[in-house]
Amino acid sequence: MAESTYDLIVIGSGPGGYIAAIRAAQLGMRVACVEKDSTLGGTCLNIGCIPSKALLESSERYYQAGHDFAAHGIQASGLGLDLAKMMSRKDGVVRALTRGVASLFKKHTITGITGRARFLAPNRLEISGADVQIVTAPRILIATGSAPIELPIARFDGKRIVSSTEALSLPTVPGRMIVIGGGAIGLEMGSVWSRLGSEVLVVEMLDRLVPGMDTQMAAQLQRALQRQGLTFQLGTTLKSATADANGVDVGLKGPKGVSQERADVLLVAVGRRPYTEGLGLDVIGLTLDERGRIPVGPHYETAVAGVFAIGDVIPGLMLAHKAEDEGVAAVERMAGVAGHVNYDAIPNVVYTAPELASVGLSEDEAKRRGIAVRIGSFPYTANGRARSIGETEGAVKVVADATTDRVLGIHILGPHASDVIAEAALAIEFSASAEDIGRTVHAHPTLAEALKEAALAVDGRPLNI
């Protein structure tokens, strides 16, 4: 049986895994990366971030052509949708990026191994692919990510009851789609299909959408999505789901009691669970926590020496960039250089229209911690660029320490919030004060100016409202 030795073996080639592998190679390690799927890139590239953003873009353009072009004086008649083409474009984007990872591996001489990994010992893996091989390394990094949570009462059938994976490749536009889960994934997928013509109902257990994000902005986002045609039932849970040849019967229980709904497709997007199937963690004595996650120490080492874990499989926000930075930090620590993830400065984005992005503490969280804060807000209706492009929905909110003026959190609802938030994350990394942002020149006219104005508003002196 073939047996190879490396300095580091990474299990999983998603953003956490492949980035860790590349960083390790940069630091001079001999690295192998094991991937059970035929393409690299994990959930993010194949059935997550990338395909969803591609569809969000395509569907947004389709929606604007039908709804917003007229206001710009553009007459478009005979507007049609070729769903197969849209999907094919999405697949092309995914293919290009997964091939990109493969070429990065080649560039850094990282050995990619296709197959399922299983621990034989803390420094020994059995990989079952086309054939079986044994690989050993003094250090093994688990980056196996996560999978959609499946509800026992609504088992996925891939056709009528689906997870986000299938929702990214539906063969036709559903007449009616019910989405269980009002988080980022539910809202994004709901938006895609709503724009393409589905009647979408989003069902959420809590009394608000996108838990964890700024409360006011979550409400504003809901109103915006409602104006786009989505409907919502909050404080409502799924009670039953029965699929048949033509659709699915859905039983809901809400504040007003139980109700029965019928849909063509039921999308269950209630979260993701860490994926550790088949790894054989019990063989090396690793136990999972109550949520199936692998506990790790401050340098991402597990209870078993030489075995590390990062990303969705360990506690924390399930975000690709969090996994990436953890991968880099873990590998840097292994190499003896200082690697560190600043968990207070991790941006979180919902790619709806308008986009919702935030980094740092929310107003509620700051108050919960007993921190006296000052808040500055600035609406996009008062921003020149937003008006020029006709996207004035939303605002920027800056949360700053009342005594030191240090920026604790920034929350943005609006066009391109996902990009504007980058400046906010940088500010938090550098312990900037709201005044620092207010005194930094921002190009005019840009959406980013709204961030500067919100920072000035912390001091009660915005210039444009």
Added chain:
Amino acid sequence: MAVDVQIPALGESVSEGVIVRWLKRDGETVAVDEALFELETDKASVEIPAPSAGIIAVLAKEGQTVHVGDVVARIEPNGAAKAAAPATPQPAATPPPPSPNPPAPATASAAAAPLSPAVRRLVDEHALDPAQIAASGKGGRLTKGDVLAHLNAPASDSSAEATPSAGPAASAEAPRPPTPYPHPDAPRPGASGDAIERVPMTRLRQRIAERLRQAQATAAILTTFNEIDMSAVMELRARFKTRFAEVHGVPLGFMSFFARACIATLQEMPLINAQIDGTDIVYNHHVHLGVAVGTERGLVVPIVHNAEQHAFADIEREIARLAGLARDNKLGIDDLSGGTFTISNGGVYGSLLSTPILNPPQSAILGMHKIEKRAVVVGDQIVIRPMMYLALSYDHRLIDGAEAVRFLVKVKERLEEPSRLLLGV
């Protein structure tokens, strides 16, 4: 032909000083009027300018005591010397304003990390030395919070008993919220872990201590109080402040009202404006009004000379000019000498009532305090008025109680009915 740099006349009764700091090094090129060194005397710290341009040869050391007339440096005119280096840093190394090009250079210390915009602003406004502030930011950077904490560092024993109630000379409503100045001699926060820290007094602090003790020991200082209803002044100010600023180019504060009221009353009661000299009483025909200004280094009292000749706008302008010079540590000897009466405003710091100490050889000092809405009785009705307590400390050797009281009453009447200032009654 080398030009001598001599210690100039230092003002009444001051004959010596100490060179605290050289601002130019031996061999450096200097421009005419460029500040060469910091000289500390009993009264203040002043910068001595270069009498001519050229290359400087430093002859005296930092810390050296010098006398009027001493030659402390020589300047060799440099034929090829063009304009010398740009304005030297303040004694508290203020970073230069941001250049059009790459990020503004930090401080004199090359090792200092660049300053963020908010930090730059605070350092400029308060004439701070960034190197003296503990930094908690990324890579050793100063954050705004670090600078604010430094500014609000607990002052040691700078209570109202030892020093005259300090306050900025500008109007009671300063353009920015008053920052309590840290006591100049307070140990830096987080210094040592010992129970005490021994810090030598600066020469200026020693002189202030000595003068105040002398003042108390020489004069028989008493204080009398009254209170004013500020509503008439506030109403007048609210009505006209925009127009005043437009016409005169300087904000209308409260100080000009108080100054005019005091000047008018001093002219009626010249004894308050007089001094004891030996066994003589010296009456002053002019009012040289001292306005107390708090700075980082301590309290200074620049003088508005011939204040009785100043109109409202001129008083505001002159006070603003002197306050600026005081904070930049650029007051000249003439600016600090010859006062006949002083006004001090503790109100900006929140003082409700206090007993100011005299500024020798003056015989009286007026203390302004904070304006607070109180329930008062007007014509048998209880109404809410913005009230301010006024204090007049006076030398009882010269001024009797009844006169002191009468002075305050007249000042009060003039302020409660400002039209009196117009009519001279």
